Amino acid sequence: MAKYEAVIGLEVHAQLQTVTKVFCSCSTHFGDPPNSNTCPVCLGLPGALPVLNRRALELAMRAALALNCKIQPRSRFARKNYFYPDLPKGYQISMYELPLATDGWLEIAFDGNRKRIGITRVHMEDDAGKSLHEGFADSDRWTYIDFNRCGVPLIEIVSEPDLRTPAEAYAYLTTLKQVLEYTEVSDCNMEEGSLRCDANVSVRLRGASKFGTKAEVKNLNSFRYLSHALEYEIERQIGIVESGGTMTQETRLWNVAAGRTEPMRSKEFAHDYRYFPEPDLLPVMISEAMIAEVRAAMPELPAARAERFLRDYKITPYDASVLTAARALADYFEATVNAGAQPKSAANWISVELLRRLNDAGKEIAASPVSPASLAELLQQVDAGQITAATGKKVFAGMFDLGKTATEIIVAEGLAQISDATLIEKIVRDVVAKNPENVAKYRSGNEGVFKFFVGQVMRETRGQANPQLVNEILKRLLA
């Protein structure tokens, strides 16, 4: 690795968050019975005519603007011809010579560095169907096809070959996902195939200006696969070059079980697809006014939201960056504040207690057993001194594990803070009476022993005594 460097470019496909498909009005809903969301258009029946979904175009433009691209005034769909059972039209409708947007960038942060990664293009296309090779009694003999995905709107985001390490590629995909989620362009659900990634990888001697021959690694559908596949592929290519071999341009697949990339087919070239303009769709003409409209409707981006959190809520920059890492988490924080929690307490409890418990339980924020309103109720009681912070943590654990509200747990377990001065004084008197030596030490100037008395009182009250009252009464009685 000291001698070589890798050159990596990523092609990311993201499903646009529309209700209907890109060229027909069939539903895009995931998980419906196979082949229930189909019509003559997405099945490619003769004579059927596609019509572009305006919402899909708006979302694609939104992604392009968020990625700092230039939106082209005129773009055009083309037919990308190939034959495969999951592609009933015999071609995919995609933008080729005239893509929707070009020349953008995305800034990534990794290891304390920032780096701008070029975005070559963003274009729209339709998805193919899905071949089902498993799960049926006769799966050993037959492959089943589900056309529900056919015609689902996608954007393809092609990066410049600006990435140099698997860690940079990982940071790029993480940041891109964050942007697409924040802008509501895509839900980026990798399990449901809403975000897919292919990588172009080559290696060259460090300092060389010419690129080596690249391999395209397909279907890196999780962050883990992306890192592992890139590491494997870089080593494989260095091995070939070092042993005097020649790289061939090819498409490879990441074999998860075997932990290696495997040849899939020789890399196809553009001419293999016999691209030609899609005759059934008009060119896409985009006016400055439409760009302004899409820009005006753009949801707040992650960096802007972090700045607003600092300004409006006066939380620490660290908390702001943790809380805005995912949109759902930032939403959770704001909902907690809107439900009445103090921003600083909310930030602290969410970034420490809640995230730790979610992480331990392997849950996403969306599946949190504690709702923002419920957390706000707890924090109000802690901040008002009705329960101590230590008790608050115990109550929070119960809320998380049992799904009960703070008040239910506090009442059921008798955890409310003891603020009855007479009761506390009685306990303090007992403690003082039982420890004459320490009283003597305190009175002779050893103030360190004060902590011992606080500890004793807290033990007697199971940590529920109001700490301020305990301090006051102890000082008075020890004096």
Ligand SMILES: [Zn+2]
């Ligand atoms: Zn349809």
